[in-house]
Amino acid sequence: MPKTKNDKNTHVRRDPFRKEELKQKGLSEKFARLRGMKDVIFDENKYWDLVIKKASDLAEIYGFKKIQTPILENLELYKKSTGESSDIVSKEMYSFIDKNGEKVAIRPEITPSLVRAYVENGMLNMPHPVKMFSFGPIFRHEKPQAGRYRQSHQLDLEIFGEDSPVADFLLMLISYNLFSELQIDIELQINNIGCKVCRAEYVKKLTAYYKERGNRSRLCNDCKRRLEKNPLRLLDCKEPACSALKEDAPPIVDFLCEDCKNKFTRVLEYLDEMNIPYNLNLSLVRGLDYYTGTVFEIWAKEEGEKSASNQMSLGGGGRYDSLVESFGGRPTPACGLAIGIERTVARIKTSGIPLEKEDKKIIFIAQLGDAARRKAMGLFEELRKSGLRVKQAFTRDSLKDQLEEANLLGAKLTLILGQKEMNDKTIIIRDMESGNQEVVDYKKVKTEAEKRINNV
Ligand code: HAM
Numbered sequence: 001m002p003k004t005k006n007d008k009n010t011h012v013r014r015d016p017f018r019k020e021e022l023k024q025k026g027l028s029e030k031f032a033r034l035r036g037m038k039d040v041i042f043d044e045n046k047y048w049d050l051v052i053k054k055a056s057d058l059a060e061i062y063g064f065k066k067i068q069t070p071i072l073e074n075l076e077l078y079k080k081s082t083g084e085s086s087d088i089v090s091k092e093m094y095s096f097i098d099k100n101g102e103k104v105a106i107r108p109e110i111t112p113s114l115v116r117a118y119v120e121n122g123m124l125n126m127p128h129p130v131k132m133f134s135f136g137p138i139f140r141h142e143k144p145q146a147g148r149y150r151q152s153h154q155l156d157l158e159i160f161g162e163d164s165p166v167a168d169f170l171l172m173l174i175s176y177n178l179f180s181e182l183q184i185d186i187e188l189q190i191n192n193i194g195c196k197v198c199r200a201e202y203v204k205k206l207t208a209y210y211k212e213r214g215n216r217s218r219l220c221n222d223c224k225r226r227l228e229k230n231p232l233r234l235l236d237c238k239e240p241a242c243s244a245l246k247e248d249a250p251p252i253v254d255f256l257c258e259d260c261k262n263k264f265t266r267v268l269e270y271l272d273e274m275n276i277p278y279n280l281n282l283s284l285v286r287g288l289d290y291y292t293g294t295v296f297e298i299w300a301k302e303e304g305e306k307s308a309s310n311q312m313s314l315g316g317g318g319r320y321d322s323l324v325e326s327f328g329g330r331p332t333p334a335c336g337l338a339i340g341i342e343r344t345v346a347r348i349k350t351s352g353i354p355l356e357k358e359d360k361k362i363i364f365i366a367q368l369g370d371a372a373r374r375k376a377m378g379l380f381e382e383l384r385k386s387g388l389r390v391k392q393a394f395t396r397d398s399l400k401d402q403l404e405e406a407n408l409l410g411a412k413l414t415l416i417l418g419q420k421e422m423n424d425k426t427i428i429i430r431d432m433e434s435g436n437q438e439v440v441d442y443k444k445v446k447t448e449a450e451k452r453i454n455n456v
Contacts, residue, residue: 036142036150038342046355047345052135054181055155055339058174059133064157067132069113075103081112081323083289085229087222092140106139109288110156111320111336118160119329128161135341147312147343157317158336160324165263168294168319169270171337175298175315176276182344183351185301186314188276191284192264192294193232194256196322199292202255207231209249218245235283251282260293267294286318293319294335300347314347315339361453364406364432365392368399368418376417383446388453406432413452415445 019029033039040048056066075095082089088108095105107113114132117123123130135155142148157174159167172188179186194202210219210227219227220239227234235246256264271278278296286295295318299311317337324332363383367376373394383390393405399416406414416428416437427445429452430437440448 034150036144038149047348048341050355051182051341051344051348052155055178056133056135058178059157062170062174064131064133067114067117067134069117069134071107071137072104073107073113075105077112077116078105078108080326081115081290082109086287086289088140088287092142094139094141108140109138110134110136110154110338111158114156114158115323115327119324119327123160124329124332129167130160133157147346149342153341154338155341156336156338158334160334161332163333165266165294168267168335171317171335172271172276172296173274175337175339178339179298179314182348183353184347187299187301188278188296189281189284189299190278190294190296191281192252192256192260193285193291194252194260195292198255198257198260202252203231205250205255210234210245213245230289232285233287236285236287246283253282264294286316290320290323291318292321312343314343360410360412361389362409362411363388363390363449363453364409364411364414365390366399366402366406366414366416372417372419372422375422379445386446388449413449415449
């Protein structure tokens with residue numbers, strides 16, 4: 001392929017150890033998995049399935065309906081919603097010009113697509129609130145580290161057309177229930193960043209504070225930019241010099257208008273009423289531009305002291321009452337939440353939650369000789385269709401190998417068909433635990449196998 005101008009500018013950091021490791025495995029580095037990406041292999045999927053199932057079941061119980069949207073969208077969608085001043089859009093988004101010259105982006109979060117889908121599919125005319133949930137990958141070109149990937153997965157819930165703080169509370173309740181059921185101790189962090197009206201006044205005060213106290217040169221480069229574009233995010237900076245300044249920054253709660261204050265108080269009352277502990281975190285502002293009013297994050301409770309600066313949230317969300325309107329829909333209050341699957345899975349692996357016991361009622365079908373193999377294949381299909389859990393290793397010839405496989409799979413019974421059984425129209429049923437074998441009439445194999453497996 002001819003070199004393009006971009007190739008010249010491309011800087012891919014190569015790790016010599018990784019290159020050597022891959023070489024030993026027989027894979028050239030140019031085919032290797034990209035940095036920050038992850039393979040989820042075999043049994044790890046049991047944890048994923050558990051989280052996704054629990055979260056989806058909870059979403060459905062609370063009235064959310066499933067929706068799937070494309071992973072590739074117009075670049076403008078994210079500029080307008082996630083926001084041009086956010087790190088996600090300004091630094092981390094995977095975007096490119098496609099073959100038609102259209103500027104597109106691979107979604108860095110799910111919310112904008114659901115807002116678009118809500119307007120584009122005429123959901124404004126459906127009975128409200130419209131509650132939906134979606135699951136899938138998101139992409140952010142972040143610096144990879146434990147718990148931070150370039151492709152990660154979210155379970156995302158959104159509520160459209162509900163102004164009541166009950167909706168905000170419902171999202172927190174669902175998160176609380178999910179993490180309790182997964183036996184993960186969490187801390188709910190909550191704040192209110194005001195509506196368009198009261199926030200404007202606050203932002204003026206905050207900017208003045210940082211300009212006066214911050215003596216701009218002491219701020220990190222990101223915060224210098226934030227001071228111009230999105231001063232609220234100064235409160236979120238993890239750099240020690242900037243972080244120290246937030247201690248004396250004016251608190252947003254002092255500037256909330258009556259409406260924001262009332263709604264926030266009601267959310268806190270609901271949490272108190274349901275005994276859901278929370279931490280009022282006045283520097284929680286969230287890194288996306290669309291939020292208004294109540295915002296929250298779910299942090300894993302750390303053993304020992306871990307500073308907020310290296311805290312990685314398991315989930316986060318909040319209200320975004322102006323976003324639907326900004327896409328051309330009629331004014332529609334909305335709020336939502338996204339839970340990170342990778343970080344949740346990493347937690348449950350250490351929480352010791354038992355995974356659902358595998359159904360051990362496995363029947364293995366073994367065969368010896370080609371004629372028996374063909375008959376065994378038919379038997380396999382018959383038993384499978386009747387709802388029994390059958391397994392096989394039809395590519396194997398040796399009975400010893402097949403019995404080993406049956407043991408590995410945890411089979412309780414093995415049905416053995418060999419030449420003798422073919423001639424006698426019988427089949428052997430072997431109890432894998434005791435090793436006892438019984439010859440039965442082939443015609444009765446299904447009823448005999450069912451009888452034995454159900455006694456396990
Ligand atoms: P977010 O806080 O950017 O919010 O992401 C939500 C969760 O996704 C995080 O708490 C984290 O668990 C997970 N996550 C995000 N980035 C990564 C990453 N690079 N690696 C691993 N996990 C990650 C949103 O995305 C909003 N759309 C939430 C929302 C929905 N607000 C309203 N509706």
